Amino acid sequence: MNYEKLERGSRVRSRLLKVLAYALLIFWALAVLFPFYWMILTSVKSYGAYYAEFTPKIFTLSPTFENYEKIFSSQEIDLMGSFFNTVIFSLLTTAIMLVVTVLAAFGFARLKFKGKDLVFTLFLALMMIPSELVIITNFYTITDMELRNTFAGLILPSITSVFYIYLLRENFAQIPDQLYYAAKVDGTSDLKYLFRVMIPICRPTIVTITILKVIECWNSYMWPRLITDNKDYYLLSVSIQKIGDTFGRGRSDDPSMMAAVVVVCVPLVVLFMVFRKQIMSGVARGGMKG
Amino acid sequence: MKKLFSLGLILALLLALFSGCHGPTKRDEFTWDSEHSTNFQFDTSRNFEISFWAKNDSNSTQIAIYNKAISDFEALYPNIKVNLKSYGNYGEIYQDVITNLKTNTIPNVCITYPDHIATYLSSNGVVVPLDELMVDPRYGLGGSEVRFDGVKKDEIISKYLDECTVFGKCYALPYMRSTEACYINKDMVEKLGYTVPDVLTWDFVWEVSQAAMAKDSNGYFKVNGQKTLIPFMYKSTDNMMIQYLQQANAGYATEYAKIKIFNSATKEFLKTISHNTALGDFSTFKWDGYPGNLFNAGQCIFAIDSTAGATWMGSHSPLSDIDSSSIVEFETLVRPVPQVDVNNPKMISQGPSVCVFNKGDDQEVVASWLFTQFLLTNDVQISYAQTEGYVPVTHKAEKSDRYQAYLANEGKDNDLYYDVKIQASKLLINNVDNTFVTPVFNGSASLRNAAGALIEEVVKKPRLKDQFDDAYAQTVFDKIMQQYKLDQIDLTRADLEREAREPLPTTSLILIIALVGTWIVLLILSVSHVFVKKRQRKP
Numbered sequence: 001m002n003y004e005k006l007e008r009g010s011r012v013r014s015r016l017l018k019v020l021a022y023a024l025l026i027f028w029a030l031a032v033l034f035p036f037y038w039m040i041l042t043s044v045k046s047y048g049a050y051y052a053e054f055t056p057k058i059f060t061l062s063p064t065f066e067n068y069e070k071i072f073s074s075q076e077i078d079l080m081g082s083f084f085n086t087v088i089f090s091l092l093t094t095a096i097m098l099v100v101t102v103l104a105a106f107g108f109a110r111l112k113f114k115g116k117d118l119v120f121t122l123f124l125a126l127m128m129i130p131s132e133l134v135i136i137t138n139f140y141t142i143t144d145m146e147l148r149n150t151f152a153g154l155i156l157p158s159i160t161s162v163f164y165i166y167l168l169r170e171n172f173a174q175i176p177d178q179l180y181y182a183a184k185v186d187g188t189s190d191l192k193y194l195f196r197v198m199i200p201i202c203r204p205t206i207v208t209i210t211i212l213k214v215i216e217c218w219n220s221y222m223w224p225r226l227i228t229d230n231k232d233y234y235l236l237s238v239s240i241q242k243i244g245d246t247f248g249r250g251r252s253d254d255p256s257m258m259a260a261v262v263v264v265c266v267p268l269v270v271l272f273m274v275f276r277k278q279i280m281s282g283v284a285r286g287g288m289k290g
Numbered sequence: 291m292k293k294l295f296s297l298g299l300i301l302a303l304l305l306a307l308f309s310g311c312h313g314p315t316k317r318d319e320f321t322w323d324s325e326h327s328t329n330f331q332f333d334t335s336r337n338f339e340i341s342f343w344a345k346n347d348s349n350s351t352q353i354a355i356y357n358k359a360i361s362d363f364e365a366l367y368p369n370i371k372v373n374l375k376s377y378g379n380y381g382e383i384y385q386d387v388i389t390n391l392k393t394n395t396i397p398n399v400c401i402t403y404p405d406h407i408a409t410y411l412s413s414n415g416v417v418v419p420l421d422e423l424m425v426d427p428r429y430g431l432g433g434s435e436v437r438f439d440g441v442k443k444d445e446i447i448s449k450y451l452d453e454c455t456v457f458g459k460c461y462a463l464p465y466m467r468s469t470e471a472c473y474i475n476k477d478m479v480e481k482l483g484y485t486v487p488d489v490l491t492w493d494f495v496w497e498v499s500q501a502a503m504a505k506d507s508n509g510y511f512k513v514n515g516q517k518t519l520i521p522f523m524y525k526s527t528d529n530m531m532i533q534y535l536q537q538a539n540a541g542y543a544t545e546y547a548k549i550k551i552f553n554s555a556t557k558e559f560l561k562t563i564s565h566n567t568a569l570g571d572f573s574t575f576k577w578d579g580y581p582g583n584l585f586n587a588g589q590c591i592f593a594i595d596s597t598a599g600a601t602w603m604g605s606h607s608p609l610s611d612i613d614s615s616s617i618v619e620f621e622t623l624v625r626p627v628p629q630v631d632v633n634n635p636k637m638i639s640q641g642p643s644v645c646v647f648n649k650g651d652d653q654e655v656v657a658s659w660l661f662t663q664f665l666l667t668n669d670v671q672i673s674y675a676q677t678e679g680y681v682p683v684t685h686k687a688e689k690s691d692r693y694q695a696y697l698a699n700e701g702k703d704n705d706l707y708y709d710v711k712i713q714a715s716k717l718l719i720n721n722v723d724n725t726f727v728t729p730v731f732n733g734s735a736s737l738r739n740a741a742g743a744l745i746e747e748v749v750k751k752p753r754l755k756d757q758f759d760d761a762y763a764q765t766v767f768d769k770i771m772q773q774y775k776l777d778q779i780d781l782t783r784a785d786l787e788r789e790a791r792e793p794l795p796t797t798s799l800i801l802i803i804a805l806v807g808t809w810i811v812l813l814i815l816s817v818s819h820v821f822v823k824k825r826q827r828k829p
Contacts, residue, residue: 048613051583054518118816125812143393226389229375245378251580251611 036265043067043259047247050255067259076246078231079260082239089154089224089235090217096159097213098206104165106194109172110180120169127162132222139226149230157223158216164209171202207278211271218268236264319415320648320655322422330652332429338370338657340398343386345377345642351677359670363661366437370657372399380406380642384735391416394649398658401642404454404727405735407461410645412732418646418655419459429656431663441666445686453727454643462643463662464683466674468598469637469718469725470529473582473710474623478502478513478591489632490625492534495522495592496562499571502591514618518589521571523581525595527749528742529627529638534559535741536638536726537630543737545729549776551741557763560748567752576746586610588618594627596640600679600714606704624713626721639725641680672696676706679714688719733779740774 042050044063071079107113108120138157147153175198183193199206221237228234234242240260247253272279342360346352353376360372375397377383384406390396391413402410410417424443428435432442443451450464472490479486482501487494499521502513511519524530534555535542541550566572575581581593582602593603601609604622629635644665646658664670671687674680676696682688697716701709718725728734747766748758771777794802 046613048611048616051580052587052612052616054578054584054587054589115820118820121812121816139389140393143395148395229386245382 039258039261039265042255043262045255047253047255051251067256068263070247070256071243071260071263074243074247076231077234077239077242079236079239079243079263081232082234082236083264085233086218086236089151090214092151093155093158093217094210094213096155097161097164098210100159101161101164101168101209102194102199102206104160105168105172106190106198108165108169110194110198111190123162124166127166135223135226138223142227148227149233151233153227154224154233154235158220161213164213168202168205168209171205172198175201204278204281208281211275211279214271215268236260240264320418320652322426326652327422327426327428330429330656332435332656332660333653334367334369336369336653338654339373340370340654340658340661341373341375342399342661343375343377343383343397344401345380345383352674355670355673355677358673359664362669363438363664366664367657367660370661372661384409396647396649398647398649398654399662400645400647401465402462402645404456404462404643404730405738407454407456407645408730408732408734411456411461415648417461418648418659419461420454420463420646420659421460423659424460429659431666436660436663438664438667440663441684441686445684446666447683447685447688447722449722449725450639450683453639456730462645463666465642465644465665466598466671466680467639467641467683467718468596468678468680468714469639469721470526470533470594470627471597471600471679471714471717472625472627473585473593473595473600473603474625475585475588475591475620476623477620478588481513486623486625487632488625489635490592490628491632492562492628492630495628496566496571498591499566500569503569503571513591514588516587516589518584518587520573520578520584520589521591522566523573523575523578523584523590523593524745525575525581525593525599526742527574527576527745528738529640530594531556531559531741531745532728532738533627533636533638534630537634537636542741543729543731543734545731547729547731547733547779549737549779551737551744551776552767552771556744557760560744560763560766561755561758563745564748564752564758565755567749568754572749574746574749577749580611582607582610583612586612586618587616588620597679597681597714597718598641600624600711601677601708604708604710606708607710608705608708622710624710624717626717626724635721635724637721637725639727641683668692675715679711681715681718731779733776736774736779737776740770740776743770743773 041060044065045060046064046066049062108116142148142153142156179197180193183197219237224235225238228238240257243260244252244254244257247256344356346356356374360374363372364370380403383401387396387400387410391410396416407417423429424431426433432440446464450467451460454460454462454464474486476486479498482498484498502511502519502521504512506512510517513519532542538555540555541553543549543551563572578584581590581595582599584590585593585603586605586607595603601607602611605617605619610617626635627637644662646655646662648655666684668687668690671682671684672690672693675682682693687693697712699707700712701707728738744766747770753762
């Protein structure tokens, strides 16, 4: 009898805990998802309806796609052009960054040269300098080189990442030396060893770096905003801000801006769905190493 | 030897890292003396490309006017090409100019405010002083070599031209002018049993606003039959504070940057604002959005905004932001901003000016200057003024038949001749002598923001009169003083120049020495680490 009572009590407690946990999770999920809901909701409200609401409404009975039409038919902002610019920028930056990172990490992990540790320490010391600070000197340099409003100007400052070099170097360093010596006995060159042995072994880390860099490029705003003032070179982030400024007759056109944000989010969401596993493990790996 | 080489390389790298910092752009100030005036010949065989940064309200008509002005100018001067860059607001232009000052990628001609020029002038010689250029007989205003019917110096409204004087020199030409106006829902005021006077007082506005707060048993406001009502709304709280202090003859700042804003009149005004906000009859743009939106929806009685924003105000406004279904039918009156003394009205003068930047080439400066002059020709002035409630800055444009006909057609339609817009323009035209501007110095833009922030602070946490004591007012003062670093701008121009010549402050010096010291210690540790390792390896 007592035993049954205890069991029932334990079941009730466990259920209560479960309910509480789920309630908290649901609350947290709503808190996280609400901004996305708000974004989509605002994007389907007309400009007039949006500004007529003194207290913002959390639903609309007359949704409209006029904001989507507006952003794609605008003469002032070429959203599709910006989309392709962002794709080109993200892919090129990531590709060049990968080459630089892999070669640098290989050099630091495998090659022997005088002052290697010192240079690597200096490299790590660079991580202490906030990127916002470097932006100022980069801005002067790129302007002096007359690279504003060019893809080169957009890409160049982003092709080196000390953190990714460090991350990959740690991975490369974990590969046993015996493999390297065995390959050398077989007459393999350093580069061949890198491409045939090291890269395949460290593929998960390289995929992680690639994904994180693509996301970083896709979301970058400050540098592109600073370096481009010609709409032919605008990235999506800059175009979205311009949409807010340009469409609103002197006032920020939030509904159009939100429509543009929804459009921009779609490729990222698709990317996440496709590479969900890699991103999750990659972020966890990046977090552990960082 | 190799170690020494590595060490040297690292030191060189470090030095390169530290030398990445660029100093501010300094160049000789542009001068236009009598010798220049006599010998200078504008080179028409050389091609110039000048950049013009301007603000428009995303109003396609304004952009079209700029583009027409540019093409008309380029037809007169085929060797000058003008590239227009449009901005959504003045703050963005200001930020972009500051960003580009150091790299000399500033524009040639730029729409600006005198407060902004004061900051630009911290980079010596960057902004062209116009005093001598203006009176040059050949290239000056209405000069003999100018290829269009330009405006002469005495044809610019002197009050507006004087506003462009910064540190004793004229650094800009006025481009458009506006002031603030109180847009009034006449129907609601009369429903409350009041009559709108020609000149409002603050007391009248507060009284009517409080009277409007009465609700029926269902919680609807009696005056508009809606659940929402903010009787009094102010767009620019900076202007609200500045104008009140000027009207009350209370301190704001001296021309030598002495801050006077923290005084008893400010305290009393903040107390009134706080009290009315607590009662629910006052709010600002920052907290409740554009006054025009509530005004057009019949949810606001007194909406104060720029006269340039008149196209957004009223039941039939051509540019209303809200759905037509939300707009309520009522009669709109346009009055000066509320006053302390109705017999001595005072209102702020605002609106864009245009300055020329010196990029180190006199020929380019003259090309830019010619275009600047062109912006003051009648066609540009009148066309632009008609887009919103701006007024032209020249007597020539203001008295022209075209502009007079425009004013006379008030209310002919709800577009070009929209009555509220033309009434707002007339308000400024009739009150030019009652306008004022605040002193300009390096930091005056911060003081301006601080003036508005004082109001926003009490609107954020409103208190009824009896809870608003001196101690609370002092807390607000201290907070804003710190936030806007007002204690650091209480310097004269001479102080600033002297400070620039003086050596670095001790704290900065200590910081730099500490940073360099840290790097040196790191370096020594790394090198000694290498040596220790080497020694350990030796048998």
